[in-house]
Amino acid sequence: SFIDQFLDLKQLELRLSQKLGITNCLVVAGDSDLQPEVIAEMGKLVTNTLKTLLPHGLNIIAAMGGTTMAQIASCLTPEIGKERELLFVPARGGLGERIDIQANNVCARMALCTGGKSRSLYVPEQVSESTYRPLLKEPAVQEVVTLIKKSNAVIHSIGTAKHMADRRAMPKEIVSLLDRGHAVGEAFGYFFDEAGQVVYKIPRIGIQLEDLASMKCVVAVAGGHSKAKAIVAYMKHAPKQTCLITDEGAAKAILKE
Ligand code: F6P
16 A cells, blocks of 8 residues: 555665665655656655755755756756755766766756756866866856855765766776776766775866765765665765665665675
8 A cells, every 4th residue: 555655665764774874865666777757756855855954045056967967957846945045056077978967957957947046167078187177277167166165065866887987988997997996886976896995086176075074965866776786885985964865676776785
């Protein structure tokens, strides 16, 4: 029955937050690997969570890119913007994603859906570090970097290491480094092995892992059974206050790990 299913999910949430060592996990029914519509259900929980966690007044919210984040963005609602001024900024620049799922785009959509504002970080995605560095000195870039540093909330996803290395067409040397280091998960441009050790970090500006500790509102959104190992790996590193929004497919696979 509906009640049984609800209680099952509550039970999963409890066991999951214990296993992952974070304060809050929210689990929706289904598996987004098999049922794409499950992501919209996670999106509703993101809206509820932001409504609960964000203080009234100005909020600077840093958001990551990816297909999950792009879909979550469209699910946010103007309720979040009630009695709040929302400014969305990309959490990290230039991770090598295609344009429709870049953080700039996610932020623009989040602003549109909540009645907030957004700023873009204009640094190209597919450039070497030597080209990238001088661009950071540009005042327009610095201005957004300052806003990112002031952000009080972050919304991000978690991906599998293999998928992320492929999607970003990372250089051969890095791919072999990831293989040798047994990287399984990725978040914020950091690759983690099963023990949660950082195997490689893409050298880019914006939010660094150590910045997360002082943030009140950290929302991670990742679902699908295929992401189980990646989620476990990143959570070894995640700040305790992280609220993980996931699905039954991922939750059950994680609890089997
Ligand atoms: O590249 C941005 C990013 O958020 C990564 O940090 C993360 O691993 C990935 O996208 C998740 O992508 P997807 O939602 O498409 O699985």
